[in-house]
Amino acid sequence: MDQGDDGDGQTSNADYSIRVAAGIGAFTCEEWNSFGGTTRGDTENGYNPLVSFAFLSALEESGCAVRRTGWQGHHLRLENAQGRLLGAVPCYLKSHSQGEYVFDHGWSDAFERAGGRYYPKLQCSVPFTPVTGPRLLVTRGEDIGTVKAGLAAGLKAVTDKLGVSSAHVTFAQESDVEVLEAAGFLHRTDQQFHFFNEGFSTYDDFLATLASRKRKAMKKERREALADGISIDWLTGKGLTEKAWDDFFAFYMDTGSRKWGRPYLNRQFFSLIGERMADDILLVMARRNGRYVAGAINFIGSDALYGRNWGCIEDHPFLHFEVCYHQAIDFAIARKLKVVEAGAQGEHKLARGYRPVTMHSAHYIAHPGLRNAVADYLKRERREVERMGEYLGEHTPFRKDLEE
Structure with a gap:
């Protein structure tokens, strides 16, 4: 779809518009709770409290995730032509890479040495929280594939419109990463350790x-x-x-x-x-x-x-x-x-019954030269993450007769 700038802070086409909200408070609690995965009792999507209105609004209202700390709210809101809310992306305009747990300092250093400007960037995540969860939020009852594709396209369009270097969707569900990859984002993997009940x-x-x-x-x-x-x-x-x-x-x-x-x-x-x-x-x-x-x-x-x-x-x-x-x-x-997710890193968790699990993120790099360099790096990194996961999986503390 071809997006255009309508001149009043939103990106739109004939089917939908993307509006930017400077804070979670720009959504009502009822609006946010309409998204799959954000409320307890959602039998279809499950519930992740870290993408709840209560959690995200507390981060902003307490002054932890605000412009002063380098986390300026820039949340995306997808609406149809009639103004009905279809979906959203929790997103921040960031002036640094702290508190993310998916490390891109090498990318920023290389780009700035070459004369580019890496910051600000868009960060689509839960601040300070290395936990997988929904990032392309869809209003219950809407077509999931269509809305997620619209959010992915909208995120690229907002990145380009702002003229920032990149957009990073971190600790994303695999289903979200698939949509983002189809929209031209680069796939990155990493490792955590989870207990499975x-x-x-x-x-x-x-x-x-x-x-x-x-x-x-x-x-x-x-x-x-x-x-x-x-x-x-x-x-x-x-x-x-x-x-x-x-x-x-x-x-x-x-x-x-x-x-x-x-x-x-x-x-x-x-x-x-x-x-x-x-x-x-x-x-x-x-x-x-x-x-x-x-x-x-x-x-x-x-x-x-x-x-x-x-x-x-x-x-x-x-x-x-x-x-x-x-x-x-x-x-x-x-x-x-069913699961305990014990946070970022830590191979010491393996000996305590936690298994290696692959984590996923997706990255849109606007500059072609940087994008090509990052894409090449990520190919090698994905292979190494896979190799390490296989190695660690062979060294769990579990009985071998149960693993076969």
Whole structure:
């Protein structure tokens, strides 16, 4: 389809128009909730709380994902000729590449050394959140293929109209990537580690799938993690008090103060999500001598648990693994959730029952020279990601007789 600029901040053709919203608040909650995957109880699309109106609006209202921090809202809104909302893309105009977890610093450095201007760029993602989810959002009842194709074409048109270097759709579902590839985006892959609940009724059922030596090591690690008088609490719903958030925020900031950390989220953000989506949140908190000393925040989807941030104010052997990985498995089994996604990177998760999984993103590069160079790089990178996934898949802790 040929898009044209109608002169008032939107891109359009005879069939639809793309409007740009400077904030999630430009959508009503009801409008956003009409998109598949954004609300609990959506049996067709499932529910991902990280693309919910509550989560995304909290990021903006707290000042975490705003222009001042380099995340200027530039959300796309697809409407038909009659003005009916068909779909949307959560999108930000960015002046840097921080908080994305799909790294393009090498691309930006090379382009700017060659005289180009890489920033600003368009980033279609959930800020600070390396979790796969819907990126091409479609209003329930609309034709999915048609709307997604319109969103992909609209994203390219907006990128070209702005004159920015590129648009990046990260941690996208494979179905979205297929549409974006057909529209001329480049496909990129990466690796994470996820736990898959194979219908386990108890943690012991899961342990029974491990090789004997790995099973013994896992039991020992869990015992040692709690050996120093540590107990674990699961806080969700009404249990997420302001005091609990104060404690967790202290842990989060401690991690952020270390040389490898960066605290993108502020204290207000946690209060906002606690008010708006408490039943979708799990805090795993470690208590010792009457006070909390460590914790991790997770988000509860319709069939998945999404692990995000961790921190501590006391160091104890293996406590990080217990709070972030083992307890997440316990919770998933108790709630009959199918998957635990434990965040970015971390081959140490493999030994704890998490399997290698391929992640996907799609990239539109406007400049032909940069696009060709990136396309060549991504071919090699995809092969390496596939090779590494196969290698890691051969070195899981699971019993070989169950893997055959």
